[in-house]
Amino acid sequence: MKTTNNSIEVSIGRTILAGGLGGIAFVIAMVLTFRISGFGINGDGILMDPTLQSPKLIAVWSKLEPLPLVITHPEIISVGLLLIGIIHAFLYRWIRSAWPSGIKARGSRFSTLLFLMIFVFWEFFTPFNQLGEPVMLIALELSFWALIALSEGFAIAWIMERS
Numbered sequence: 001m002k003t004t005n006n007s008i009e010v011s012i013g014r015t016i017l018a019g020g021l022g023g024i025a026f027v028i029a030m031v032l033t034f035r036i037s038g039f040g041i042n043g044d045g046i047l048m049d050p051t052l053q054s055p056k057l058i059a060v061w062s063k064l065e066p067l068p069l070v071i072t073h074p075e076i077i078s079v080g081l082l083l084i085g086i087i088h089a090f091l092y093r094w095i096r097s098a099w100p101s102g103i104k105a106r107g108s109r110f111s112t113l114l115f116l117m118i119f120v121f122w123e124f125f126t127p128f129n130q131l132g133e134p135v136m137l138i139a140l141e142l143s144f145w146a147l148i149a150l151s152e153g154f155a156i157a158w159i160m161e162r163s
Contacts, residue, residue: 010160015089018159023085025155026148027078033144047137054132088114089156096160103154103161111153119145 010018038047039061048058061068070077092110099106123142127133133141 010093014159015093016086018092018156019086019089020082021085021159022088022152022156023082025151026081026085029148029151030081030144033147034141038141038144046140052134053137054134057127057131057133060131085152085156088152089160092156092160101161103157106161107150107154107157110157111149114153115146115149119149 034047035041037045039045040048043062047053048061050058061071066072088110092106096106096110099109119142123138123145127141128135128138
C-alpha cells in the first residue's frame with residue numbers, strides 16, 4: 001500500500017484477498033439465512049410453505065427441471081460467488097476514496113450500495129415480478145439480503161482498510 005492524495009492505494013493482491021473473504025462471507029451468510037432459515041435443511045422452511053408461498057416459486061425451486069444449480073451443484077454457485085466477491089472488491093477499491101475513511105464508514109456505505117443496487121432490484125424483478133412471491137416473504141428475503149450485504153461489505157472493508 002502507498003499513500004496518494006490523502007488515501008491509501010491498495011494492492012491488487014490485497015484486493016483479491018478482500019474479495020475472496022467477501023465471497024466467503026457472502027456464501028456463509030447465504031447458507032445461514034436462505035438455506036437454514038428460509039428454505040430449511042429439508043426444503044420445509046418458511047420460503048417453501050405452500051400456505052404462504054407462490055406455487056410458481058415453489059415449482060421453480062423444487063419441481064421444474066432443470067432445478068437451480070444452487071440446489072444441484074452448490075459448489076459451482078459458491079465458486080461463482082467467490083469470483084463475484086473479487087469483482088465487488090475491485091469496485092470497492094475504485095470508489096472507496098469518495099467515502100469517509102474507516103472500516104465502519106466505508107463498510108456500511110458499500111453494504112448499502114450492494115443491497116440497493118443488487119438485492120432490491122433482484123427481489124422486485126424476479127421473485128415479485130416473475131414468480132409472484134408475496135410481499136411478506138419478499139420483506140423476509142430482503143432482511144436476509146441485508147445481512148448478506150453487510151457480511152460481504154464489511155469483510156471487504158475490513159481487509160481493504162487495515163493498515
